[in-house]
Amino acid sequence: MGIVQRQGIRNTLISYIGLAIGFANTVFVLPRLITTSQLGLVGVLVFLATIGAQLSMFGFASAGLRYFPYFRNQGRNHAGFLPLLLGLPLLGFAVVAVLMALGKPLVLSWYEAEDAALVAPHYGVAIALAGVIMLGALQDAYLKSLFHTSFASFCQEILLRLLIVAAALAYSAHYLSFAGFVAAYAGAYAVVALLLAVYLAAIGELHLRPTRAALRVKPLGEMLAFGGFALLSNISGTVLLQVDNFMVGTQLSLAAGGIYLLATNVSTALTLPFRALNKTAFSLIAEYWKEGDLPKMGLFYQRVTRLNTLLGCYLALGIGLNLNFIFGLIHKPEYAAGAGAVLLLLAGRLFDGITGVNGTIVVTSPRYRYDLGFNVSLALLIVGLNWVMIPRYGLEGAALAYCIALVGINSIRTWFVWHTYGLQPFDTRIPRILAVAAVAGFAAWALPELGNIWLTLLMRGGVLTVLYGAGVLLTGTAPEAVALLGKLRGRNLTP
Structure with a gap:
């Protein structure tokens, strides 16, 4: 087994453990230990820092992955690649840090006086956090280029989240003030960046002496052009994931932003199987493009769409039907105000998951540049819809804007793939799956509350699982499951 395959298996395991820790942290730990306004503040700081880090890097993390093969093994220090990878972003960060500092009055003016007073003392943390996020991302890209990915994955997926949990527990036990918690939150990212540098030194790859040879391997202008393309893609991705929460905080309140952040985190659980399937889909679709086997x-496009529909409908119903259970575990009734937003976000994410492979097809195709246009359009659409709908409809307005944007852009992207390459993701099984999901979901929803959230969870979850599973098998919408069931029956009948 090669190093890439071994590290791929480790990274997959680390990713799932990290996702579980992250979900528990963002849904159950932080909301119980800090107030809604404080949670909203954390979301604001992370958003500002992420934007600052991406502007500082100017896409050089992606450029590093793209161009390192040209530098590899050119001398013991790879022709001075690491100083080049770090140098320009550090200069960029110096500029971005000054701009962020000068822009503080503008950012504070977007908030009500009470919320601005909460943001102001911690604004500097966002600047520092931008720097350490940038350093961590650049070192991670360098390690990926060197095929040393497991340690970085562990630090970013598991250790970082455990450090944040530890900081929250220390704050709740009064070992830290809230200012100390915010500093520790940023400090967790700094610890990861430092550990990555230590690891690079340990494997003998921390080459920090700049050389002129680095400028001769590949034209700097070409790298900057690629970095600019990557920057637009990365910025649009950040906007897609976080701008609605940021705009809720500015147009409503930090407390509303905290509630909406929790709603976003709850709905994110629906995306876990989509991510797992799409990781496999990316490499296979790239191989199909290489072979020209449309x-x-x-067929693969339709199969992944069907599997995403099967898993997505079940998870969306499971989450939506048991929101009382989820909010009950937090023990803070104010978060229940986000229930409507969760349902709308689930609808948008479900449609995105069902049709989401279209993005993979576009980004791996000869017309990959169109994907940037789709992402930028989606980001602008989300911002525009949020601007109109949040003041009118509150949290549900932000969620509805996100849902409309996802449905709209995925519909256009699906049409683009069908029109350009003659591929469409739907077969006759999709309507049957949706019908089974509707029947099973309605039956579980119609059951009365039992007065105990655990008993209600077991009753509704059990009914949903039995009806949905039976419906899928009887309608033949999951041939793999039917084949597996047939094999199991055959084994049981064998003497």
Whole structure:
């Protein structure tokens, strides 16, 4: 087994453990230990820092992955690649840090006086956090280029989240003030960046002496052009994931932003199987493009869409039907105000998951540049819809804007793939899956509350699982499951 395959298996395991820790942290730990306004503040600081880090890097993390093969093994220090990778972003960060500092009055003016007073003392943390996020991302890209990914994955997926949990527990036990918690939150990212540097030194790859040879391997202008393309893609991705929460905080309140952040985190659980399937889909679709085998790609496209529909409908119903259970575990009734937002976000994410492979097809195709246009359009659409809908409809307005944007852009992207390459993701099984999901979901929803959230969870979850599973098998919408069931029956009948 090669190093890439071994580290791929480790990274997959680390990712799932990290996702579980992250979900528990953002849904159950932080909301119980800090107030809604404080949670909203954390979301604001992370958003500002992430934008600052991406502007500082100017896409050089992606450029590093793209161009390192040209530098590899050119001398013991890879022709001075690491100083080049770090140098320009550090200069960029110096500029961005000054701009962020000068922009503080503007940012504070977006908030009500009470919320601005909460943001102001911690604004400097966002600047420092931008720096350490940038350093961590650049070192992570360098380690990926060197095929040393497991340690970085562990630090970013598991250790970082455990450090944040430890900081929250220390704050709740009064070992830290809230200012200390915010500093420790940023400090967790700094610890990860430092550990990555130590690891690079340990494997003998921390080459910090700049060389002129680095400028001769590949034209700097070409790298900057690629970095600019990557920057637009990365910025649009950040906007897609976080701008609605930021705009809720500015147009309503930090407390509302905290409630909406929790709603976003709850709905994110729906995306876990989509991410797992899409990781596999990316490499396979890229291989189909290499072979020019569009028929196989079309069959795979439909199969992944069907699996995403099967898993997505079940998870969306499971989450939506048991929101009382989820909010009950937090022990803070104010978060229940986000229930409507969760349902709308689930609808948008479900549609995105069902049709989401279209993005993978576009980004791996000869027309990959169109994907940037789709992402930028989606980001602008989300911002515009949020601007109109949040003041009118509150948290549900932000969620509805996100849902409309996802449905709209994925519909256009699906049409683009069908029109350009003749591939479409739907077969006759999709309507049957949706019908089974509707029947099973309605039956579980119609059951009365039992007065105990655990008993209600077991009753509704059990009914949903039995009806949905039976419906899927009887309608033949999951041939793999039917084949597996047939094999199991055959084994049981064998003497």
